[in-house]
Amino acid sequence: MSRTIRDAALQTRAQRGRLKPGKKPHWSTLVAGQLALGYRRRHKDAAGNWLARVYLGHERYHIVPLGVADDFGQGMTHAEAQRAALAQKAPRRANRPGGPTAADAIERHVRWLRSDRPAAATEFERTAERHILPVLGAVPLAKLTTDQLTNWRDKLAAAPAYSADHERPTGDERLRARRASSNRVWTVLRAALNSAFEHGLVDANTAWKRVKPLRNTVAARQRFLSVEESVRLINAADQASGFRDLVQAALQTGCRYSELGRLQVQDFRHDKLHVTKSKTGRERWVTLTEEGVAFFARLTAGRAGDEPLLRRRGDGTWQKDHQQLPMAAACKAARLAPRITFHGLRHTYASLAIAAGMPLMILARNLGHVDLTMVTRHYGHLESSYVDAEIKKAAPRFGLVDVGNVRALKRPRG
Numbered sequence: 001m002s003r004t005i006r007d008a009a010l011q012t013r014a015q016r017g018r019l020k021p022g023k024k025p026h027w028s029t030l031v032a033g034q035l036a037l038g039y040r041r042r043h044k045d046a047a048g049n050w051l052a053r054v055y056l057g058h059e060r061y062h063i064v065p066l067g068v069a070d071d072f073g074q075g076m077t078h079a080e081a082q083r084a085a086l087a088q089k090a091p092r093r094a095n096r097p098g099g100p101t102a103a104d105a106i107e108r109h110v111r112w113l114r115s116d117r118p119a120a121a122t123e124f125e126r127t128a129e130r131h132i133l134p135v136l137g138a139v140p141l142a143k144l145t146t147d148q149l150t151n152w153r154d155k156l157a158a159a160p161a162y163s164a165d166h167e168r169p170t171g172d173e174r175l176r177a178r179r180a181s182s183n184r185v186w187t188v189l190r191a192a193l194n195s196a197f198e199h200g201l202v203d204a205n206t207a208w209k210r211v212k213p214l215r216n217t218v219a220a221r222q223r224f225l226s227v228e229e230s231v232r233l234i235n236a237a238d239q240a241s242g243f244r245d246l247v248q249a250a251l252q253t254g255c256r257y258s259e260l261g262r263l264q265v266q267d268f269r270h271d272k273l274h275v276t277k278s279k280t281g282r283e284r285w286v287t288l289t290e291e292g293v294a295f296f297a298r299l300t301a302g303r304a305g306d307e308p309l310l311r312r313r314g315d316g317t318w319q320k321d322h323q324q325l326p327m328a329a330a331c332k333a334a335r336l337a338p339r340i341t342f343h344g345l346r347h348t349y350a351s352l353a354i355a356a357g358m359p360l361m362i363l364a365r366n367l368g369h370v371d372l373t374m375v376t377r378h379y380g381h382l383e384s385s386y387v388d389a390e391i392k393k394a395a396p397r398f399g400l401v402d403v404g405n406v407r408a409l410k411r412p413r414g
Contacts, residue, residue, distance in 0.1 A: 009028075025039060033055060034055050035052065035054055035088070037051070037053075037085045048069045050085075051065055052084070062199040064088050065112065066084045102133075102193070104201065105192040106128045108201070123279075127188045128188060135152055136148075141196055144193075144207045159178070179214045183213045190208055223338060224348040224351040230352075233247060233340075234248050242310060242318075243330065246260060247327075249295070249296075250342065255273070255275060257323055257342050258279070259368075261308075284368045350363055350375065351379060
C-alpha cells in the first residue's frame, strides 16, 4: 500500500509561491497508489524543482528529478512536469549476477545529486572513487554484511592520511582525525545504500543499519592566528606567485580555498563579495570591512569582469592543492609555531570576529553555514570568553570593597 500524501496545489506560480520552502517536497497525486508529482523549493528567491514519485509497493518508492520549474518565467511548466512524470516507470534492478552492486547504488545517488546539488555530487563521487569503490564497489547489495562494512570502516580509520607531510597531524590527533574522516566516508556510503533501499534496488537494509559511527572523533581546538601573527604571515607570503593576495583574501573574508579560487572580478561589488558556488551548493554574499573593500578594489581595478579575481603566477588559477607548498613556506618564513593550514585562515577570521563581538548568527551567515551547529561547535567557547569579559567590564560596582586588600578566608579546622 502506498503512503498517504496531502495533495498540494501546484498548478500556478502563485500557488507554488505560497508553499513553504525547505528540503521536503510538496506532492500532488497523479495516479492514486502509483504516481505523484512533486515540487521542492529550497529558497524563496530561487526557482523550485519538479519531481516524480513512483511507488514500488511495501511503502517504498522511487524519486526521479524532472527539471527546474518556470517560477521566474523560464523552465518546465506544470503541464510539462505532469507529462514527464506520467512517462516514468518503476526502475528495473541491474541485470547482472547477484543483482545491483554498491557501485550501482553510488552511481544512482550521484545522478540524483547532480540534478539537485552539483557541488555535493562532485565531492561525493571523488570520495567514493578513492575510498569505497576499490574495496566494496563490486559487492552485490544483497550480499553486504555488517561485518564486511565494519571491517572496511575500521581499516579506513587505520590507514595513513592523504594530506601532505607538513599538514599531517601526529599522535592522538592523527588517530582522532582518521576516525573522523572514516565517519565522513561512511556517511557517504550509507547515503547511497539508503537511497538504493528506498528506490527498490535491494530488499533489506539491516546490514548497514547495524553499523554505528566511530566514537571519540570530536575535533580538538582549531589552530588560529592572532592579528600580529596574521600580519607576519601576509608579509612572509610570496607576492610574485599571487599567494600573498590569496592569503589576505582568506583573512579578509573567511572564505574556503575552493571558493576563493572560483571568484571572478565581477564577484566584487561595492562592499560585498559574491560567492556563487560554495561547498553546500548555495550562493552567498560576504560583507567586507572597509579594509577588505580597499583590498579588493585594488585587485579589480581596470580588469575585465570574467577574469579570475585571484591570479596564480600572473594569469593562472588556484586549483586543488596549489596552496599547500606556498603555505608551508610562508609559515616557516613567518616563524609560526605550530604551523597552520590554509583552512586555518578561515578559523582565524571566525575567531578574531567573535573576539571582537560578532554574534554567532551573523558569523554563520557570512561563512555560509546553514545554521549555528558548526560555528557553535568550533567557536562557542570563544563567544563565552567574550561574554565573560563584557560582563566583567559592564557589571555594576559599588565601591564597598577594597579589592586590593581582599584575603581568602581560612577554612576552620575540625
